[in-house]
Amino acid sequence: MRLSDKQAFVADIEKQHGQRLRRFLASRLRHGAADVQDLAQEVFLRLLRIDHHETIRSSEAYLYTVAFHVLHQHFLRRSAIPEAVDITALINEMESAPQSDPAKQVETQQQLEELQGALEQLSPKAQAVLILHRRDGYSLEEIGARIGISRAMAAKYLSKALLHCRQRLRETK
Numbered sequence: 001m002r003l004s005d006k007q008a009f010v011a012d013i014e015k016q017h018g019q020r021l022r023r024f025l026a027s028r029l030r031h032g033a034a035d036v037q038d039l040a041q042e043v044f045l046r047l048l049r050i051d052h053h054e055t056i057r058s059s060e061a062y063l064y065t066v067a068f069h070v071l072h073q074h075f076l077r078r079s080a081i082p083e084a085v086d087i088t089a090l091i092n093e094m095e096s097a098p099q100s101d102p103a104k105q106v107e108t109q110q111q112l113e114e115l116q117g118a119l120e121q122l123s124p125k126a127q128a129v130l131i132l133h134r135r136d137g138y139s140l141e142e143i144g145a146r147i148g149i150s151r152a153m154a155a156k157y158l159s160k161a162l163l164h165c166r167q168r169l170r171e172t173k
Contacts, residue, residue: 118168
């Protein structure tokens with residue numbers, strides 16, 4: 001199937017059902033109104049991957065089936081986001097270790113080195129998102145605009161970075 005045929009098929013579905021799809025998605029998101037556009041885009045991208053769209057009996061039913069699956073995956077990802085780690089507080093705690101206890105100083109230095117190592121293992125974007133969010137206090141929307149990614153992608157990078165740092169710090173304990 002040619003790409004132009006797929007694009008025409010998806011454009012037609014978007015024209016006929018796009019507004020209702022966005023309302024459907026918005027009605028099922030608790031606080032993720034900003035995610036509606038990203039999820040709708042994901043639905044349409046999945047429709048572009050269909051090779052034989054002419055075999056679909058009801059494009060509207062198929063659209064909502066795909067949207068339901070996208071929502072399900074979205075909620076699974078959201079529930080997998082780890083709890084927040086305040087890196088600044090962690091560093092402050094490590095740096096404020098008693099200076100008179102050499103063993104505590106060595107342990108603190110090792111933890112700081114582990115944190116630095118964990119940060120260096122992250123992709124440049126994941127590292128940037130983590131630092132901008134945790135150290136500089138930027139919102140996910142601001143980070144997305146600043147580095148040219150969507151809010152949802154910034155959330156994914158942040159989740160990945162926090163999980164990675166948490167796992168690395170647990171290994172050292």
